[in-house]
Amino acid sequence: MAGYEGMLAETVMFDGHDGDLVSGYMARPLGAGPYPGVIVLHEIFGLVTHVKEIVRKMAAHGYAAVAPDLHHREGPGDPEDVAAVVREAGGNPDARTVGDVAGAAALLRSLPYSNGKVGIIGYCSGGRQTYLAACSLESLDAAVSCYGGRIAAGPGDLNERQPVAPIDMTAGLSCPLLGLFGAEDASPSPGQVEVIGRELERHGKSYELHTYEDAGHAFFADYRPSYRQQAAVDGWERVFGWFDKHLG
């Protein structure tokens, strides 16, 4: 008989950027720990069911995970409706995102069952924000960026909310980075992924970039037609291999 398994999943509030009280969704194994922490950054669609499922998947693998609602301040409301407001505004302000990630990391480290390590993973716009946060903060121990568009943004992609391309912050990357991409993706395109790899190499960073053939953008998103089973299964193995290696 297998051993007892259990988890607790719930809405949490924590101090985000500028001390704002921000909501998030958290899951953790029921046990004494110690457990590594993982921050999950949602796609542009906000803190929807798919993201909550990822948080619970992390907990099932032995991590205390939290997905901050990066659109908290534009709410309340249905995540998709709130996301439409954020899209119109030009996306999340980068400084606010980094502040919210710092708050989420502090939350995870404050837990009595934390092992003191915190990783981060993000998808789509959250993949870009993962790269941004990992280059901006020193409080992260491992990062996984999944098909983050506009990491290698051109001048036309920048605005007041997102004034600097994350790739131009690469020198500040303070933890090992895993990047997972699809060869059929247009944002980021395979060419942009090559540019990211060259920049990481130039700065002597610890990283791995992997591009899946027969997959495009959002191949982990199992509620959309972009889902690619083979890429997703292999991708999850790489994600947990990365976190087990660097956060365990």
Next chain:
Amino acid sequence: MCAGTVEVADVEGSAKGAGGWFSVSRARAVYDHPFHAQSDEALILDFANPERGAGSRLAVELSADSARELVRIIERALEAGQAQHRG
């Protein structure tokens, strides 16, 4: 925002959503990843009233061909209807 830039227009009119009719003051259009449409990209069209909160929103996700066909029938309906009503 993952890839697309949102085009915005101030509009006057009404839309009917899950909660009934509401006045709309904003239209948004962006070609980006849809949430519900079964395609990798779609034209996402919103009719919204930001003053009433994020939930005052009627959303449509259309394929590119469908969106262009919508533009054509709107133009045809406007041309024919306005001519008819002018008498």
